[in-house]
Structures are given as C-alpha cells and as structure tokens.
Amino acid sequence: MSAVPPPPPDPAPVPFFIRCTHPAGFRSGQWARVTGIGLFPNAKGRAELRPCYLVEFVDGAGDYWPVYDDDAGYQFSKKAMAA
Secondary structure (H helix, E strand, O other): OOOOOOOOOOOOOOOEEEEOOOOOOOOOOOOEEEEEEEEEEOOOOOOOEEEEEEEEOOOOOEEEEEOOOOOOOOEEEOOOOOO
C-alpha cells in the first residue's frame, strides 16, 4: 500500500502585508496584514463572486479588498511596515 502524498504548498503564503495608495481607498496608505484570500460578492450589487484579500489592520479593523483592482495602487511587503 502506498503512502498518501502531502498536500502541495500554498501558492500564496500568508500573512503578508498590503496597502492601498489610491486616495479614496479604505485607510489609504496604512499597512494591513493579509490573513487570507476568499470569494466575496461584488460590491456593486452583482451576483458574481470575486477573489479578495482579507485584510486586518493593527487596531483589529478588517476589510476585504478585490485582488484585481487596477485603481487601488496596491503595494506589498513580506514584513510589517510603518504607515
């Protein structure tokens, strides 16, 4: 009997850190920890789901940000950064 192979490594290990640089973005310029990636409804009321980063700020506030948002101006870091 053969052993069951281990699961493949996570292609996008978390946590990592992200910030939005668009002036109208939620907490623009503040770094947040990405705790995962999930599917959430489109904010514009459409029924389809879209992949989003689950983010958490240092004060515990959370949000989800679309992975594919050309206007957000996301910046990424592997370590925590000061705002």
